[in-house]
Amino acid sequence: MRRHLLILGPPLAWLLLLVAAPLGILGLIAFAEAGPGVPPFIPPLAWEGGPVWQGSSESLATLLADSYYLEAFLRSLLTAFVTAALCLLLAYPMALGIAGARPGWRLPLLLLVLLPFWTGFLPRLGAWIGLFRDGGWVNGMLGLLGIGPLRLLYTEAALHAGMVHAYLPFAVLPLATALLRRDLALEEAAADLGATPFTVFRSVTLPLSLPAAASAFLLVFIPAAGEFVIPDLLGPPEALLVGRVLWSEFFQNRDWPLAAALALALLVLLLPPILLFQRLGRRA
Amino acid sequence: MRCLGLAIGLGFLWAPILLMVAYAFSADRIPFQWGGFSLRWFVALAANERMREAASLSLRIAAGAATLATLLGGLAGWALARFGRFRGRALLGVLAGAPLVLPEVVTGLSLLLLFVMAQAAAEAWLGWRLGRGAVTILLAHATIGMAYVALVVQARLVALDASLEEAAADLGAGPFTVLRTVTLPLIAPSLAAGWLLAFTLSLDDVVVASFVSGPAGTTLPMMVFSALKVGLTPEVNALAALILAVAALAVGLAGLALRRRGTE
Numbered sequence: 001m002r003r004h005l006l007i008l009g010p011p012l013a014w015l016l017l018l019v020a021a022p023l024g025i026l027g028l029i030a031f032a033e034a035g036p037g038v039p040p041f042i043p044p045l046a047w048e049g050g051p052v053w054q055g056s057s058e059s060l061a062t063l064l065a066d067s068y069y070l071e072a073f074l075r076s077l078l079t080a081f082v083t084a085a086l087c088l089l090l091a092y093p094m095a096l097g098i099a100g101a102r103p104g105w106r107l108p109l110l111l112l113v114l115l116p117f118w119t120g121f122l123p124r125l126g127a128w129i130g131l132f133r134d135g136g137w138v139n140g141m142l143g144l145l146g147i148g149p150l151r152l153l154y155t156e157a158a159l160h161a162g163m164v165h166a167y168l169p170f171a172v173l174p175l176a177t178a179l180l181r182r183d184l185a186l187e188e189a190a191a192d193l194g195a196t197p198f199t200v201f202r203s204v205t206l207p208l209s210l211p212a213a214a215s216a217f218l219l220v221f222i223p224a225a226g227e228f229v230i231p232d233l234l235g236p237p238e239a240l241l242v243g244r245v246l247w248s249e250f251f252q253n254r255d256w257p258l259a260a261a262l263a264l265a266l267l268v269l270l271l272p273p274i275l276l277f278q279r280l281g282r283r284a
Numbered sequence: 285m286r287c288l289g290l291a292i293g294l295g296f297l298w299a300p301i302l303l304m305v306a307y308a309f310s311a312d313r314i315p316f317q318w319g320g321f322s323l324r325w326f327v328a329l330a331a332n333e334r335m336r337e338a339a340s341l342s343l344r345i346a347a348g349a350a351t352l353a354t355l356l357g358g359l360a361g362w363a364l365a366r367f368g369r370f371r372g373r374a375l376l377g378v379l380a381g382a383p384l385v386l387p388e389v390v391t392g393l394s395l396l397l398l399f400v401m402a403q404a405a406a407e408a409w410l411g412w413r414l415g416r417g418a419v420t421i422l423l424a425h426a427t428i429g430m431a432y433v434a435l436v437v438q439a440r441l442v443a444l445d446a447s448l449e450e451a452a453a454d455l456g457a458g459p460f461t462v463l464r465t466v467t468l469p470l471i472a473p474s475l476a477a478g479w480l481l482a483f484t485l486s487l488d489d490v491v492v493a494s495f496v497s498g499p500a501g502t503t504l505p506m507m508v509f510s511a512l513k514v515g516l517t518p519e520v521n522a523l524a525a526l527i528l529a530v531a532a533l534a535v536g537l538a539g540l541a542l543r544r545r546g547t548e
Contacts, residue, residue, distance in 0.1 A: 002361070004367055004370065007359050007362060007363055007367075008359070008363045008367070008370075008372070008376070010355075010356060010359055011356045011359045011360035011380070011430070011434070012359070012360075012372065014378055014430070015360075015376070015379035015380060015427075017398075018395065018398070018402075018423065018427040019379045019382050019383060020362070020379055020393050021398055021429060022394035022397060022398040023363075023382075023394050025394065025397045025398055025401055026390070026393060026394040027398055029397055034430070039400050039404075048446065063504065090292070090296065091288020091293065093288070093290065093292070093293065094289055094290050094293035094294070096289060096290075097287055097289050097290030097291075097293075098290065098301070101290075102336050106428075108539075109290070109538075111299065111535055111539070112294055112297075112298075113293075113294070115531060115532065116297050116298070116301060117484075117525065118484055118531035118534075118535070119301060119527055119528045119531050120487070120488055120524065120527045121488045121490075121505075121507055122488070122490065122509060122512060122520075123508070123520065123523065123524030123527060123528075124300065124301060124524075125512065126299060126304065126508075126512055126516045126520045126521070126524060127300035127303065127304040127524070128300060128514075129512060129515065129516040130304065130307070130315040130316040130516040131300055131303065131316065132520070133515070133516070136316055137303065137316045145360070154307065164296075164312075165296070165297065165300065168293070168296070168297060169297075170408045172293070197391075198516070202535075206460075222387075223387060223388070225389075226387025226388060226389050226390065227388075228388065228389055228491055229490060229491060229509065231512065232386075232513075233509075233512055243388075243389050246389050246393070247389065250393065251324060251494075251496075256397075257425075259393055260393065260397070263387075263389060263390045263393050266387060266389075266390060267386070267390055270385075270387065274385045277311050277385065278381065278402055279383075
């Protein structure tokens with residue numbers, strides 16, 4: 001038992017201090033009142049001979065009352081949903097292709113999907129900026145076809161291109177793993193019984209891969225909902241998603257309690273998909 | 285048909301990256317415009333003192349954070365895989381999994397609030413004036429990396445049969461000998477993969493670092509991010525080409541090492 005504590009102690013202590021405690025403080029500061037000092041809030045819990053509560057739920061009330069924030073949440077969820085759906089649509093045929101490739105080809109193909117992840121997230125966004133800007137490469141190509149020039153950078157299209165590009169490898173990985181592990185005998189049996197390739201896919205392959213597809217969808221949806229960098233670099237300036245609103249409340253307006261309240265609300269909103277994702281992972 | 289889907293996906297993933305690398309060798313000042321072959325942007329990149337300093341800071345933070353993450357995550361993964369049911373297992377599982385699913389802005393803001401509180405406490409009770417910067421970024425990145433290492437190590441240990449370790453113990457090996465001669469060699473590839481993952485995540489992070497850093501600590505991603513806010517520069521193009529070359533080299537070497545071990 002003592003040996004167990006020696007192994008268990010350091011990581012558990014670290015996680016309590018740097019994961020549990022910060023989230024607790026975040027929840028507390030969401031109920032603080034904004035104030036001028038450094039840090040710019042009045043601690044909601046003070047000590048004057050005993051604990052004294054001097055917090056307020058003003059920040060949370062602001063979130064609920066002002067449609068600006070409600071709209072940001074809805075827009076973020078919608079953007080995350082579209083991103084995850086597009087990723088799934090692109091990733092599924094890719095995973096099928098990898099799983100159906102000759103054994104010697106599978107690992108190199110998988111590495112080709114994952115390697116962009118190692119090339120750095122910001123440089124890849126830089127590529128989209130260079131391609132999409134006015135008079136950029138894409139507009140040049142469109143010009144050859146007699147289209148345009150179009151405004152591409154800082155639009156919803158650029159935002160989604162960047163999001164799908166960044167998150168696509170996350171969607172391919174669980175799907176490819178599941179499709180590689182599948183029992184091919186089931187598909188052969190269906191084909192032997194006279195099913196066309198499309199029927200085999202629709203009635204055997206697809207239903208069996210649904211849990212992996214749900215995992216892939218959530219693996220993209222959850223981080224995409226709070227994404228800040230991609231909307232900020234590629235999206236239209238008026239696309240105020242939660243990540244961006246939180247960022248500007250914190251860095252520009254220095255309203256820390258409101259930023260904390262936004263973070264808390266985002267967390268509560270993402271809790272159902274997170275729990276669902278963990279449940280899917282445990283079953284697999 | 286199957287090949288078509290794969291080709292479309294890989295084309296979408298790779299076209300922007302390959303175009304970017306190709307145009308990194310263009311002499312033109314405007315990115316993605318061909319002005320003849322030139323290495324001038326690589327030269328400019330190497331001469332950029334601020335960029336070099338930021339890169340060196342980022343590499344040091346990433347190496348430190350990845351090492352800490354591997355130590356702590358390895359222990360957490362081991363406890364989760366091998367200790368059976370113990371009190372606190374659910375808590376450890378939830379806490380070790382949290383950084384994997386928390387949005388970056390939430391992780392960043394909550395860690396910053398912790399560091400601000402710690403600063404205030406240290407000043408009030410001990411009279412210490414602590415700053416924020418490289419150290420706070422390192423602590424934050426170690427926490428995130430640790431979650432990934434724990435996941436990788438736990439998965440590897442669960443897949444491995446515990447009977448190997450039990451056999452060594454039955455033959456009289458002490459717990460430390462079992463760890464050194466059986467467990468560690470078996471999970472070494474996972475530890476290496478975990479370290480590399482934590483290193484990459486640290487080198488890639490701009491959101492959490494921006495929250496927890498002070499005025500002194502500007503990492504390379506923070507710098508690239510503020511450059512990209514204004515627009516793409518040929519220097520960022522060159523930087524991307526450089527990173528891709530290093531990443532491809534690392535993957536190629538790892539592949540060769542795997543193949544050699546496979547043939548042996």
